[in-house]
Amino acid sequence: MRPADLAREHGISTQAIRNYERDGCLPLAERTPSGYRIYTELHASALRAYLALVAAYGHATAGSAMTALHADRLDDALTELDRGHAQLLRDRETLTAVRAAVGHLTGAATGTGLPVLPGARTVGEVAHRLGITPATLRTWEAAGILAPARDRATGHRRYLPADVRDAELAHLLRRGGYLLDHIATVLRQIRTAGGTGELAGALDGWQQRLTTRGLAMLTASARLDRYLALRAADPERPAGTAT
Incomplete structure (x- = not known):
């Protein structure tokens, strides 16, 4: 896949795709001999997971969770999401x-x-x-x-x-x-x-709004679970953050 292929699905720019990779929200892409990025279904799944996390938890939490995940710190990533669930519960109790x-x-x-x-x-x-x-x-x-x-x-x-x-x-x-x-x-x-x-x-x-956020969290969990399954099944998966 090319950056444009990933971007088209979500109506975003190809520069956004490159920025997400640079910031560690997507795994590193392989490069052709001429330097063009090559994305796979793994990257497409990571992008779906990241954007779903943004909708549910906000950009900061989504970014922290995905960068932790790509640094092989799964528990740190899950802790970021736990904080979001805890805040939702506090909001419900306050309401x-x-x-x-x-x-x-x-x-x-x-x-x-x-x-x-x-x-x-x-x-x-x-x-x-x-x-x-x-x-x-x-x-x-x-x-x-x-x-x-x-x-x-x-x-x-x-x-x-x-x-x-x-x-x-x-x-x-x-x-x-x-x-x-x-x-x-x-x-x-x-x-x-x-x-x-x-x-x-x-x-x-x-x-x-609380209901909408809760449903968004369910969607994000499903997409993140799919991405984690693909990572686990890919013996040559990219790791780390972009430089």
């Missing part, structure tokens, strides 16, 4: 928690909300809970998304359970790609009117 929080908000608006647990958290504790920085929380506060109280003696922020809930909502929506002003509007709507229609739509959209 479940936020849906529960929305139910609490709706119930609170009608006087039937769940009891609020006592206690307050610091900005550092909330940041650690969400896996973000305190500076991010302060940015959300400046954007009108959060409004934690202040300790009268120290002036430090005090995040009550409702504030933590709002931070979790904001975190999920940010992961879903929503802008800060949109998130602020959603939370204001819930606080003032108890209406969750807009938020429910956002959560449904994020749920669909």
